Amino acid sequence: MCGNFSNRGIVPRYSFGWLALFLLLQGCSKEGTSLPPEQERTGARAAYAHTRAIVSLGPRPPGSAALNNTREYIASQLQVSGWETFSQPFTKSVLPIGKQVTFTNLIARHGGSTESQITVLLGAHIDSKYYPDRRFVGADDAASAVGVILELARRMSNDPEKASRVELVFFDGEEAFGQNISPQDGLYGSKHYAGNWRMSEKKPAAGIILDMVGHRNLSIRYPSDTPPFLEQALLKAARNADAEHRFKKALNPILDDHVPLNNAGIPTLDIIGDFSQFGWWHTEGDNLKRISPESLDISLRVASEILDDLLKE
Ligand SMILES: [Zn+2]
Numbered sequence: 001m002c003g004n005f006s007n008r009g010i011v012p013r014y015s016f017g018w019l020a021l022f023l024l025l026q027g028c029s030k031e032g033t034s035l036p037p038e039q040e041r042t043g044a045r046a047a048y049a050h051t052r053a054i055v056s057l058g059p060r061p062p063g064s065a066a067l068n069n070t071r072e073y074i075a076s077q078l079q080v081s082g083w084e085t086f087s088q089p090f091t092k093s094v095l096p097i098g099k100q101v102t103f104t105n106l107i108a109r110h111g112g113s114t115e116s117q118i119t120v121l122l123g124a125h126i127d128s129k130y131y132p133d134r135r136f137v138g139a140d141d142a143a144s145a146v147g148v149i150l151e152l153a154r155r156m157s158n159d160p161e162k163a164s165r166v167e168l169v170f171f172d173g174e175e176a177f178g179q180n181i182s183p184q185d186g187l188y189g190s191k192h193y194a195g196n197w198r199m200s201e202k203k204p205a206a207g208i209i210l211d212m213v214g215h216r217n218l219s220i221r222y223p224s225d226t227p228p229f230l231e232q233a234l235l236k237a238a239r240n241a242d243a244e245h246r247f248k249k250a251l252n253p254i255l256d257d258h259v260p261l262n263n264a265g266i267p268t269l270d271i272i273g274d275f276s277q278f279g280w281w282h283t284e285g286d287n288l289k290r291i292s293p294e295s296l297d298i299s300l301r302v303a304s305e306i307l308d309d310l311l312k313e
Contacts (some may be wrong), residue, residue, distance in 0.1 A: 001146075003098045009263065011256060012113065014104065016122070017132075021117055028061055038168060043104070043151045043155065043297070043300055044151075044293040044294070044296040044297035044300060046150075046151045046154070047144070047148045047149075047150070047151045047293075047296040047299075047300060048147065048214075048291065048296055049147075049285075050077065050143075050146065050147035050150045050151065051139060051147035051214060051288070051296070052288055053073060053143045054070055054073065054126075054143040054146060054147070054241070055070045055137045055138075055139050055287070055288050057070055057073070058135075059128050059130075059131075059135060060126065060127060060128045060137075060138075061127060061129070061130035062101055062102075062103050062127050062130070062155070062172055062173050063101060063102065063103075067126065067127060067172070070126050070146075071087070071104065071106045071126065071170070074106060074126070074146065074150065074170055075106065075108075075202075077150050077153075078150070078153055078168070079152075079223075081153060081154045081157035082110055082157050082160070082163070082166065083108040083109065083110050083112055083153055083157070083163075084108065084109055084110070084112065085106055085107065085108045086106070086107045086108070086109075087104050088104065088106070088107055088193065088196075089102060089103070089105075089107040089112075090102070090103055090104075090105075090192045091103070091256045092173075092174075092183070092188050094177050095177075095178075095185060095217075096176070096177040096178035096185055097098050097177050099176040101173070101188075102171040102191070103188050103189055104172050105169060105170065105171055105172055105189045105192065105193050106126070106169070106172075107167060107168065107169050107170075107193075108153070108168040108169075109164075109165070109166075109167055109168075110156070110157060110159050110160060110163035110164050110166065110168075111163065111164050113163075113165070113201065113210035115202075116201075116202050117164055117165055117166045118165060118166070118204050119166075119170075119205045119206075119310070119311070120165060120166050120167075120203050120204055120206055120207070120208070120307065120311060121166075121167050121169060121188075121206070121207035121208070121209075121261065121266065121268070121309045122147075122149055122152065122166055122167070122168050122169070122207070122208050122210075122307065123149075123168065123169040123170065123171060123207065123208070123209050123210075123257060124145035124146050124149055124170060124171070124209065124210045124211060124257075125142050125145075125169065125170070125171040125172075125173075125174030125190075125257055126142070126146060126170045126172060126190065127171075127172050127173055127174055127175055127189075128141065128175070128176065129141070129145075129282055130177060133243075134284055135284055136232035136282070136283070136284060136286065137284075137287055137288075138286055139214070139286050139287050139288050139290050139291050140212045140213075140214050140215045140286050140290050141211070141212050141273075141281070141286055142174075142211045142212060142213075144212070144214025144215070144291055144296060144299075145192050145210035145212070145299075146170065146212050147214065147239070147296065148213055148214070148296060148299050148300055148303060149168060149170075149210060151300060152300065152303060152307065153168060155304065156215075156307070162311045165311060166307070167204070169193055171189030171190045171193065172188065172189040173186070173187070173188030173189045174186060174187060174189060174190065174211075174256070176255055181255045181256070183253045183255075186255070187255070187256070187257060187259065187260055189257070190257035190258075190259075190260045190261065191260045193260070193261075194260035194261045194263065194264040194266070195260070195264070196255055197261070197264050197265075197266060198264040198265070203264070203265055203266050203308065204266050205266075205267075206227075206229075206230060206266065206267050206268065206269070207258065207266050207267070207268030207269070207311050208230075208268070208269050208271065208303060208306060208307065208310075209257045209258045209261075209268060209269065209270045209271065210258035210259070210271050210272075210299065210303060211256055211270065211271070211272040211273065212272055212273025212275055212281075213271055213273060213295070213296070213299035213303075214290075214291045214292065214295050214296045214299065215273055215290050215291065215292070215295055216290060216291070216292040216294075216295060217292075217294060217295075218243070218248045218273075218292075218294075218298055218299070219246055219248075219273060219274045219277065220246055220248070220271055220272065220273060220274065221248050221249070221250045221254075221272065221273070221274035222234065222248075222249055222250065222254075222269065222270060222271060223249075223250055223252075223253050223254040223256075223258070223270050223272075224249055224250050224251060224252050225262075226249070226270070227267035227268075227269070228270070229267070230267060230269035230306075231249070231269075232268060232296070232303065233269075233273065233305075233306045233309050234247060234306060235247065236309075237301070237302040237303075237306050237309075238302055239305075240301075240305060241298050241302050241305075243298045243301075243302065246298065247302075250274075254270060254272060256270050256272055257270070258270035265302055269306070271299070271302070271303065284296055
C-alpha cells in the first residue's frame with residue numbers, strides 16, 4: 001500500500017489528532033458522518049456542518065497551524081467512513097514573497113484501493129488566500145467545496161466497489177500569494193499532484209473539481225474549455241436538480257486546479273462559482289453567512305449524479 005504511494009511522494013497519514021477529538025466532542029461531526037438513514041436527504045446539513053467546522057479554525061493560508069488542523073479534521077472525518085488518507089508534502093519557491101514554502105496535499109482512497117484502480121478524481125482546495133491585513137476565512141473559497149466532498153465521501157462509502165475507484169484530493173496552495181493566480185503563482189498543490197499522475201501508466205478517466213459551490217443564490221460559471229463529455233454530464237445533472245439556470249458556461253477558460261490535471265491528460269471539470277461577479281470574493285464577506293444549505297444541496301445533487309455517471313462505465 002505505502003509502497004504504491006511512495007513513488008508519488010506520498011507518506012501515510014497520521015491518525016486522529018487532538019483537534020479531531022475536540023471537534024467530535026463539540027458535536028461538529030454529529031451531522032457529518034452519523035446521520036440516521038431517514039435524514040439521508042438532508043446531507044446538505046452535513047456539508048454545512050463541515051463548512052462551519054473548517055471556517056471555525058480561522059484563516060488557513062499555506063504553512064499555518066489552521067491549515068494543519070483543517071487537514072486533521074478532513075482526515076478524521078474520512079477515516080470514520082473507511083477512507084485512508086495520505087499527505088503529499090513538497091516545497092516550492094514562491095516568487096511574490098521570495099521564499100521557499102512547504103505545501104501539503106491530502107489524498108484519500110477507500111478500502112485499500114491501488115493507483116491502477118482509480119478512474120475518477122474528486123478535489124477541492126483547502127488553503128484560504130493569505131492576507132496579512134484581513135481576516136479572510138474563505139467559507140465559500142473553498143471550505144464549502146470540502147464540506148460537499150466530505151458528504152459525498154460518506155455516501156460513496158456505502159458502495160465500497162465504487163468508492164475504491166475514486167481518489168479524493170485536497171489541494172494546498174491553490175491561491176496566489178500575489179493578487180491573482182498566474183502561470184507563475186498559485187495552483188501549487190494541483191501542479192505538484194498532476195505532475196505525479198503525468199508519469200503514471202494508467203491515468204484516471206476524469207476529474208471533478210469543486211470551488212465556491214455553497215454561496216446563497218448559487219451561480220456557477222464553468223470554464224469555456226470544459227471537455228464536452230463532462231459539460232454534458234454537468235448540464236444533465238443540473239437539469240435533474242431543477243437548477244439548470246444556475247450553471248452557465250464562461251466566455252473564457254478559467255485558471256483553477258483543473259488546469260494542471262487537464263494538462264496532465266486527465267479531462268477535468270471545474271464546477272466553480274461565478275467569482276468575478278461576486279462583490280464578496282476574496283473579502284471578509286466570504287464568511288459563514290454567505291453559505292446556504294439550499295445551495296450546498298444543489299451542488300451535492302449535481303456532483304453526486306456526475307460521479308455516478310462517471311463510475312457507471
Ligand atoms: Zn480564491
